[in-house]
Amino acid sequence: MADRKNRRPSSTIDVVLLTAVGSQLAVLLCRAPETREKWVLPWDAMRPSETMEATAGRIARSASVGEPAWLEQVGAFGDGKRHPSESEISVAYAGLVPMGTPSPVGGVYAWFTLSDVPQLAPRQRLILDGAVAIIRGRMDQSPVAFRLLPQMFTLTELQQMYELLLGKRLHKASFRRALQAAWLVEPTDEWRSEGRGRPAQLYRYSPRKRRPAQRGIRLDLLSS
Amino acid sequence: MADRKNRRPSSTIDVVLLTAVGSQLAVLLCRAPETREKWVLPWDAMRPSETMEATAGRIARSASVGEPAWLEQVGAFGDGKRHPSESEISVAYAGLVPMGTPSPVGGVYAWFTLSDVPQLAPRQRLILDGAVAIIRGRMDQSPVAFRLLPQMFTLTELQQMYELLLGKRLHKASFRRALQAAWLVEPTDEWRSEGRGRPAQLYRYSPRKRRPAQRGIRLDLLSS
DNA sequence: TGACATTAGTCACAGGACGTGACTAATTCG
DNA sequence: CGAATTAGTCACGTCCTGTGACTAATGTCA
Numbered sequence: 439m440a441d442r443k444n445r446r447p448s449s450t451i452d453v454v455l456l457t458a459v460g461s462q463l464a465v466l467l468c469r470a471p472e473t474r475e476k477w478v479l480p481w482d483a484m485r486p487s488e489t490m491e492a493t494a495g496r497i498a499r500s501a502s503v504g505e506p507a508w509l510e511q512v513g514a515f516g517d518g519k520r521h522p523s524e525s526e527i528s529v530a531y532a533g534l535v536p537m538g539t540p541s542p543v544g545g546v547y548a549w550f551t552l553s554d555v556p557q558l559a560p561r562q563r564l565i566l567d568g569a570v571a572i573i574r575g576r577m578d579q580s581p582v583a584f585r586l587l588p589q590m591f592t593l594t595e596l597q598q599m600y601e602l603l604l605g606k607r608l609h610k611a612s613f614r615r616a617l618q619a620a621w622l623v624e625p626t627d628e629w630r631s632e633g634r635g636r637p638a639q640l641y642r643y644s645p646r647k648r649r650p651a652q653r654g655i656r657l658d659l660l661s662s
Numbered sequence: 663m664a665d666r667k668n669r670r671p672s673s674t675i676d677v678v679l680l681t682a683v684g685s686q687l688a689v690l691l692c693r694a695p696e697t698r699e700k701w702v703l704p705w706d707a708m709r710p711s712e713t714m715e716a717t718a719g720r721i722a723r724s725a726s727v728g729e730p731a732w733l734e735q736v737g738a739f740g741d742g743k744r745h746p747s748e749s750e751i752s753v754a755y756a757g758l759v760p761m762g763t764p765s766p767v768g769g770v771y772a773w774f775t776l777s778d779v780p781q782l783a784p785r786q787r788l789i790l791d792g793a794v795a796i797i798r799g800r801m802d803q804s805p806v807a808f809r810l811l812p813q814m815f816t817l818t819e820l821q822q823m824y825e826l827l828l829g830k831r832l833h834k835a836s837f838r839r840a841l842q843a844a845w846l847v848e849p850t851d852e853w854r855s856e857g858r859g860r861p862a863q864l865y866r867y868s869p870r871k872r873r874p875a876q877r878g879i880r881l882d883l884l885s886s
Numbered sequence: 887t888g889a890c891a892t893t894a895g896t897c898a899c900a901g902g903a904c905g906t907g908a909c910t911a912a913t914t915c916g
Numbered sequence: 917c918g919a920a921t922t923a924g925t926c927a928c929g930t931c932c933t934g935t936g937a938c939t940a941a942t943g944t945c946a
Contacts, residue, residue, distance in 0.1 A: 448672040448673065449672065449673060449751060484750070489740065489741035489742055490738060490740055490741055490751070491741060511737050511738065513735050513737050513738065514714060514735065514737065514738040514751075514753040516713065516714055517713035517714055517715060518713055526708070527673060527714070527738075527751070527753070529738040529751070578881065592894085593894085593895085594893080594894075609933090609934065609935065609936095610894090610895080611895090611896075611897085611934085611935075611936090612933065612934065612935080614895080614896085615932090615933080616881040616932095616933090617881060619881070619932090620881035622881065631941095631942070631943090632893080633892085633893085633942095633943075634891075634892050634893070634942065634943040634944070635891085635892040635893025635894065635941080635942060635943075636892080636893055636894045636895080636940060636941035636942050637893090637894075637941070637942065638893080638894055638895090639894085639895090657802065657840040657841060657843070657844035657846065816923085817923085817924085818922080818923075833904095833905065833906065833907095834923090834924080834925095835905085835906075835907090835924090835925075835926085836903095836904065836905065836906085838924080838925085839903085839904080840903090840904090843903090855912095855913070855914090856922080857913095857914075857921085857922085858913065858914040858915070858920075858921050858922070859912080859913060859914075859920085859921040859922025859923065860911060860912035860913050860921080860922055860923045860924080861912070861913065861922090861923075862922080862923055862924090863923085863924090
């Protein structure tokens, strides 16, 4: 967010960086540079001959720590809603950051759990909701949950991540059965003892070749 | 596509209008105004204080006949790929037009089945593929297929529409069973005799309240 | 040391969903 | 009238899913 002071850009790139904090999703916000009280989603204008994705990556790097583990476009927003930049269009990107990434220093950036997000500009509110919806929707098409976990994890941790992202509880046996059928993880030799109770085996993400497995349509899921 | 002659817009709205022609999806293309030989996706710049969706609607209306039955944003495209306008960003919309809508007069517009689409500018090729992917992906979340059919249709027609959109054959009994479970259609009193064979009952789209029906996750569908 | 609480991991059953082929029903054509 | 054609339904076997109960391995505390 460097060079947005004087010009009014025709379009901006806005980035929604998400991570897991406790048992909730959290988003990275940034203090608005003019009025130090408001919080905004990190954004900037594209630089000459910079692609949109590159701009999003640059914003993410300068805001958080390192490269986000996943980055996908949410869409273009505008349609009359107000935005800190007063630009006409904002192209939004959603990114995932592994849990445990330290909150960036300086007090300019901070993580907010989704239920504690302060008031944002209308367009940025839409962008945030859109980004969360995209992530939730990608869950069963793309191994999103693994991007939030460290390389090695217990199956209970993985299940909790799925529950966090889907917003509902899952049954342990069902979850593991589905996991096994999907050939997504492989066990390691290591075990972790987490306080009391039996130690848990550690797994790593390791997708295998899949059977085509073309099941029929699920009109089931039609809503309205 | 009126006012794009002299200025080089910073962003454009591109519209992918799809319909069913025979047993294939078809897209509406437009002759490039400068070189009368190339074909392009309909596009234009936004007008002052016009929203993106309104621009897409305007383009659709002027290109095709009437309002599209469905319109959804595909995303923002750019990232160095060439576009007829030389604009930096194109925001793409996908729209569905009921089958049987007559090809617009004048020879400026024409329907191309997906396998017959001529070469397009690189960015527009990406946009077209993205739009088709969006539609195919929305199939099991949104009653897209009904937007391509007339208000009344036979179940065989509906099944053929699903087969066209999904790109694979479906079994008659399975399809009807799923349809019944989804409470999406209701029978009318009318029947249609289509040449030889038993007449088919006509149905109309009429979604009912749904049981919550929260089924478990389908890790199944994970690909990579 | 031994019972208990706690967490990990597995099993097995019942009910539902799905793929499939065969069946009946109603019409046109010759 | 019978054959061909298309619509619509049924029933069976298989697989998938929700679920509760079970075993296993550890820490805690008397």
